[in-house]
Amino acid sequence: MLPDALKRLVHELKKLPGVGPRGAERIALWLITDGVGVSSALSDALSAAVEEVGFCPVCGTLTRKGEQCPMYTDPSRDKTRICVVEGPLDAVAIERSGVFDGTYHVLGGVLSPLEGVTPDDIRIPDLIKRVKDDSVVEVIIATNPSAEGDVTANYIADELRSYGIGVTRLARGLPTGGLIDYADSDTIEKALENRIKL
Amino acid sequence: MLPDALKRLVHELKKLPGVGPRGAERIALWLITDGVGVSSALSDALSAAVEEVGFCPVCGTLTRKGEQCPMYTDPSRDKTRICVVEGPLDAVAIERSGVFDGTYHVLGGVLSPLEGVTPDDIRIPDLIKRVKDDSVVEVIIATNPSAEGDVTANYIADELRSYGIGVTRLARGLPTGGLIDYADSDTIEKALENRIKL
Missing domain, CATH: 3.40.1360.10 (Dna Topoisomerase Vi A Subunit; Chain: A, domain 2)
Structure with missing residues (x-):
């Protein structure tokens, strides 16, 4: 049904975390139509990121390949x-x-x-x-x-x-903006256990 | 906080339909780590799709660039x-x-x-x-x-x-597998209006 080249693109997009089959189709179609300008920018950004981004050898945080991260090197x-x-x-x-x-x-x-x-x-x-x-x-x-x-x-x-x-x-309890009637039992249990004196 | 090359990749990924800021970060990180093999396959698939996929001049459906779609050309x-x-x-x-x-x-x-x-x-x-x-x-x-x-x-x-x-x-009514107590009022109204004699 889909042209082969588009099928292949959908197939690759489906591998991305959080992208389902329908999401992959929508993204693929968008990339070859409205987002055709984004397509090459995305390819470029992707190869640059693969080439330039690494992990801090001390902290394991994201940083430029071969460098320590800005948090670890910041003397303050x-x-x-x-x-x-x-x-x-x-x-x-x-x-x-x-x-x-x-x-x-x-x-x-x-x-x-x-x-x-x-x-x-x-x-x-x-x-x-x-x-x-x-x-x-x-x-x-x-x-x-x-x-x-x-x-x-x-x-x-x-x-x-x-x-x-x-x-x-880190403390356990209700997330800010969360609704108590939507909170799971474990969250409520932790929020009660760790309740704070006012 | 994020290395520049990764920021740029996140920036491009955020433009994709259905991909939010956190989703873009997760995808970007995955692409430069576990999914590094997918990165080049994705870039290749993307440029092939941009190059090869077009729209049927009669139907407007997806097909190979410059061709009529398989549905329109199928004599059956x-x-x-x-x-x-x-x-x-x-x-x-x-x-x-x-x-x-x-x-x-x-x-x-x-x-x-x-x-x-x-x-x-x-x-x-x-x-x-x-x-x-x-x-x-x-x-x-x-x-x-x-x-x-x-x-x-x-x-x-x-x-x-x-x-x-x-x-x-196309008929309006309850979607298969949908729950009536989750259905919006308009869907229920249409399902009642168009009810079928059994």
């Missing part, structure tokens, strides 16, 4: 406070809030015995090395509020216990 | 029945159902006096020409069930009245 940022996140985009989201002036440590995943993901696979030894090398005073664990995120957070907390530093985790 | 299909759709992907969706063996006529839009879209802008003169040239017996109007879709359908029906052919429109 507090290297003694490390925020541990699962992926580089989590660090981007926390940076966007503008309330953290320490540095990040990207795990690149979570512990998962079922999928064979061990502490060595997710840069936990690197984290421990940084704790020692940079005289870290606090590690803030910002793994996702999921079962795997919990397991990973607890494992890291145990590993760091002997260093006598502060290990904390 | 009924050229005397035309299904009128807003966009080429609507024809793809109807083809997927496999229940229509006529041909299509893509309007490429809907009438919108506010946005200055007139009948000449949406291939209505071409449709009338086809009705005459191909001795059409039925025009099935498959514009979207929206206010503009309704206006466009009614306009086409009026224009075709003098030709003494059948002009029909």
Whole structure:
């Protein structure tokens, strides 16, 4: 039904995270019609990004290939406070809030015995090395509020216990703007457990 | 926060229909990491599609550039029945159902006096020409069930009245698999109005 070249484009677009079969068709059609100017800009941006973007060898955050990230190299940022996140985009989201002036440590995943993901696979030894090398005073664990995120957070907390530093985790509760009648039971349970005196 | 090359990629990806700012970030990160193999395949597929895909000069459907579409050139299909759709992907969706063996006529839009879209802008003169040239017996109007879709359908029906052919429109009612308590009032109204004797 679709011309072969368009089928192939839809096939590739469907592989993108969050893009379903119908979304891929709409994007493909748009790219060859209204968005035909975007098509070449997109191809160029894509090859430039693949070529130029890398990960900070210390933090695992996104940066220019072969360079340390701007957060780690900024002398005004507090290297003694490390925020541990699962992926580089989590660090981007926390940076966007503008309330953290320490540095990040990207795990690149979570512990998962079922999928064979061990502490060595997710840069936990690197984290421990940084704790020692940079005289870290606090590690803030910002793994996702999921079962795997919990397991990973607890494992890291145990590993760091002997260093006598502060290990904390992001608070659980109601998200700003969320509706209580839409909140799941676990969120409400956590919000009650961690309720704050006014 | 994001390296420049990645920012640029996110900026281009955000222009795609249905891709929001967070979605664009996730796609961009995936393309330069896990999906790095897809990146070049995607660029290739994109330029091939821009180069090779065009629109049937008769039907306005997607086809190889400079060619008539396979539906119009297939001698087993009924050229005397035309299904009128807003966009080429609507024809793809109807083809997927496999229940229509006529041909299509893509309007490429809907009438919108506010946005200055007139009948000449949406291939209505071409449709009338086809009705005459191909001795059409039925025009099935498959514009979207929206206010503009309704206006466009009614306009086409009026224009075709003098030709003494059948002009029909896709039925309105509950979508298969839809839940009645989720259906909007207009859908329920149409489903009641058009109820079928069992």
